[in-house]
Amino acid sequence: MMKRVPLSVEKEECTGMPSTLKSIMSSPIWDSLYKSIDGYDPLIHCVLLTFLNQEIERFNKLLIVIHESLKNLQLSIKGEIMLTQELEEIYDSFLKMRVPKLWQKSAYKSCKPLSFWVNDLIQRLNFFNTWAKMAYTAIHHRYMRFITAWKHSVSSPNPKSQSPTDEKSNFSEGFPARYWLPAFFFPQAFLTTVLQDYGRSQGLSIDALTFTHDVLSDPADTKEKELSLIIQKKLNIVRRAFKGTDSKHIGVHVFGLFIEGARWNHEQRILEDSLPYEICCDFPEIHFLPTKISAKSPNASNQTGSESELYTFECPVYQTPERSRTSPETGFPSNFLTSVYLSTKKPPSHWITMQVALLCERDEK
Numbered sequence: 001m002m003k004r005v006p007l008s009v010e011k012e013e014c015t016g017m018p019s020t021l022k023s024i025m026s027s028p029i030w031d032s033l034y035k036s037i038d039g040y041d042p043l044i045h046c047v048l049l050t051f052l053n054q055e056i057e058r059f060n061k062l063l064i065v066i067h068e069s070l071k072n073l074q075l076s077i078k079g080e081i082m083l084t085q086e087l088e089e090i091y092d093s094f095l096k097m098r099v100p101k102l103w104q105k106s107a108y109k110s111c112k113p114l115s116f117w118v119n120d121l122i123q124r125l126n127f128f129n130t131w132a133k134m135a136y137t138a139i140h141h142r143y144m145r146f147i148t149a150w151k152h153s154v155s156s157p158n159p160k161s162q163s164p165t166d167e168k169s170n171f172s173e174g175f176p177a178r179y180w181l182p183a184f185f186f187p188q189a190f191l192t193t194v195l196q197d198y199g200r201s202q203g204l205s206i207d208a209l210t211f212t213h214d215v216l217s218d219p220a221d222t223k224e225k226e227l228s229l230i231i232q233k234k235l236n237i238v239r240r241a242f243k244g245t246d247s248k249h250i251g252v253h254v255f256g257l258f259i260e261g262a263r264w265n266h267e268q269r270i271l272e273d274s275l276p277y278e279i280c281c282d283f284p285e286i287h288f289l290p291t292k293i294s295a296k297s298p299n300a301s302n303q304t305g306s307e308s309e310l311y312t313f314e315c316p317v318y319q320t321p322e323r324s325r326t327s328p329e330t331g332f333p334s335n336f337l338t339s340v341y342l343s344t345k346k347p348p349s350h351w352i353t354m355q356v357a358l359l360c361e362r363d364e365k
Contacts, residue, residue, distance in 0.1 A: 001118065002070050004122065005063065005066060005118065005122065006063065006125060008063055009059050009060055009125055009129050010022070010133075021049075021052065021056070021135050021136045022057075024139055025049065029139070029143045032143070033139070033142055036146055042201070043139070043174055045200065046174075046175075046197055047193050047196050047200065048175065048193055049135060049174070051189065051190060052131060055128060055184060056128055056132060058108075059128060065102060065106045066103060069090055069100070069103070072087055073090055090102060093114070097114045097115060098113065099114055099117050108186075109320050110320060111320045111363065111364075123183075123238075124180075126237070127183045127237060127238055127241060128183070130241070130242055131176055134176075135174035135175070137174070139174065176242050178240060178241050178254065178255050178285060179241065179252050180240075180255060180256045181254040181255070181256050181257060181360060182319075182360035182361055183237075187337050187338075187360065191288065195209045195211070195290050198250075198251070199290075204292065208292055208293055209290050209291065209293065210291055210293050211288045211289060211290060211291065211338075212289045212291045212341070213287065213342075214286070214289065215283075215342065216287055217267075217269050240255065251289040252287075253288075254285065256360070257283040257286070257317070258280050258281065258361070258362045259280070259282075259356070259357075260357050260362075261274065261279075262274055262351060263278065263281055264284060264342075270310065271313060271315075271343065271344040271346075272344070272345075273354075280362045280363070310343045311343070311345070312342070312344070313342050313343075313344050313356070314340075314341055315351070315357065316336060316338075316358070317336070317337040317339065317340055317357070317360070318335050318336055318358070318359050319336075319359075319360045320335050320359070321359055321361070322335065323336075
């Protein structure tokens with residue numbers, strides 16, 4: 001396990017130059033770029049970069065706990081140090097294929113058994129490592145263009161010459177085309193950051209914004225393709241997240257959710273009852289689009305429509321399959337993330353009775 005799990009999300013290289021996203025954003029390079037920008041820049045002013053740094057820091061702390069505890073467990077088995085109660089609990093957890101309590105305290109919410117948990121952790125680390133590399137490369141390229149433009153302005157002081165800030169970056173330079181929502185420690189904080197980012201670009205308060213949702217089903221998908229798609233989604237998380245570009249940069253596309261108690265009809269783009277013996281299945285990609293809150297919400301449920309009209313079901317999204325625990329502060333289950341509004345031919349009361357929900361992970365116990 002110590003060989004499979006890396007020591008950190010990013011590898012710091014001794015080159016004399018910042019080699020990680022955190023180091024480059026805390027260096028004079030970042031300060032120079034930030035001060036050179038006039039107005040809003042979709043890369044330099046993106047709040048998601050700060051959020052990415054925070055997520056990487058959380059994963060790094062978890063990795064330190066994992067590696068230190070494994071090292072101490074090895075030493076205790078060899079008799080070089082005392083076997084403490086904490087180490088004994090870790091050893092017992094391994095025998096029972098559970099995630100040790102010490103790791104759970106520093107980790108994200110998950111109900112996965114140990115083997116699934118470790119595989120999932122490695123996929124998350126790969127996702128954030130790839131994102132960090134993309135962001136680092138985009139910032140470094142911007143800095144090199146800044147230096148080139150600055151040298152050009154010094155050698156040729158022409159007022160019409162291009163300034164370092166004339167060339168704006170595309171949002172797709174340093175960010176995924178799609179976001180694996182279950183990868184985050186705090187997915188709800190990610191969604192809040194997306195609203196904050198959009199609010200900054202439009203000069204709007206985050207309190208004036210909400211999300212509308214568009215399920216991006218491909219009508220061409222057939223039942224014959226479903227099995228291969230599921231395998232591809234599981235084995236190629238990074239490839240799916242970073243394939244193509246999100247040049248529009250309005251909202252985010254998220255994937256990796258599962259639906260429990262119902263299924264999504266790809267052709268009709270509506271929620272429908274599950275197939276026999278099907279409890280949980282993959283859910284398509286969703287476009288979370290920031291929208292200004294209006295007096296009449298576009299997601300409001302149509303409770304009085306005829307059978308030919310569509311209802312809208314406010315589907316809850318949970319981080320784990322465990323939904324019973326309620327937070328005393330919010331009144332919602334502690335792993336409740338948000339709601340997604342889904343079209344359906346049946347009234348919302350039907351889906352509430354069926355306890356339909358979107359999950360970041362399926363029950364693998």
